Amino acid sequence: MRREYFTLDVRGIDWVDEGGEPATPTVVIDFEGPVDELEERLTGFDGERLSASQTDVALRLQGDVEAPGTTGVVSVTNRTTGDFVLELNEEAEDVLRFIRAARAYGKESESDERYRVLIRVEGEELITYEKSTFLVYDEEGNLLRQHSLIPSGVEL
Numbered sequence: 001m002r003r004e005y006f007t008l009d010v011r012g013i014d015w016v017d018e019g020g021e022p023a024t025p026t027v028v029i030d031f032e033g034p035v036d037e038l039e040e041r042l043t044g045f046d047g048e049r050l051s052a053s054q055t056d057v058a059l060r061l062q063g064d065v066e067a068p069g070t071t072g073v074v075s076v077t078n079r080t081t082g083d084f085v086l087e088l089n090e091e092a093e094d095v096l097r098f099i100r101a102a103r104a105y106g107k108e109s110e111s112d113e114r115y116r117v118l119i120r121v122e123g124e125e126l127i128t129y130e131k132s133t134f135l136v137y138d139e140e141g142n143l144l145r146q147h148s149l150i151p152s153g154v155e156l
Contacts, residue, residue, distance in 0.1 A: 001041070005033030006088040008074065013101035022108040025101040025115040027057075027074075029086065035121055041078070041085045042119075042127060052129040054079050057117060059095045059136045065147060068093075076117065086119075099134050099149045106132075106151075114149060 007030045012023035031038055044050050056077045063070035070092040076085040102115040113130035120126055134149040 001033060001037055001084075001086060003073075003088045005031055006086055007032075008088055008090055010094070010098050012105075013098055016101045016104045022105055024109075024113075025098055025105055026118060027098065027115065028118045028120065029076075029088070030123070031086075031119065031121050031126070038086070038119075038121070038126075041083070044078070044080065049127060050078060050085070052131055055085065055129060055131075057129075057131055057134050059090075059092065059099075059134070060141075061092055061136070061138050061144075063092070063139065065092065065096075065136075065138065065144060076119075096136070096147060099136070099147065102134065102149050106149075112151070114151075 009028045011026040011028060013025050015021060015023050042049055044054060056079050058075050058077070059072045060075065061070060061072045071089055072092045072095060073087050074090050074095060075087045077083065078085055098115070106114040112132055114132045115134070117129040117131060118125060132149070132151045136144045136147040138144055
């Protein structure tokens with residue numbers, strides 16, 4: 001599926017810098033492409049939609065994490081098969097800012113979930129995932145633990 005089919009918007013992160021009331025950081029992904037293909041990728045072997053625990057969210061950097069202007073590929077994958085559900089290009093600093101907000105939200109919230117992923121088709125909600133892990137990898141595929149969102153007690 002083409003990355004151009006997806007656009008990403010974030011919500012609920014400004015409170016971290018502005019000192020406001022904590023809000024759940026949310027990634028809103030809008031899809032404008034063949035709906036059947038997206039539906040198929042969001043469906044497990046059992047014919048049911050993939051649950052939050054059956055998906056992984058990650059950022060694969062396309063340059064040095066410290067370099068200005070570095071981009072990366074945000075992906076949602078099927079944890080069982082490893083297949084990509086979706087991918088899209090984003091500025092790495094924007095994604096890392098989102099992860100920092102999710103980490104801060106985790107300190108303020110009593111919930112295990114740190115952020116939300118909302119996938120929409122033509123403005124209508126298709127699926128929402130409440131997530132607690134967001135992995136960041138460098139160009140060579142090495143996990144960058146210090147930039148990732150990994151709940152305490154989780155061993156990778």
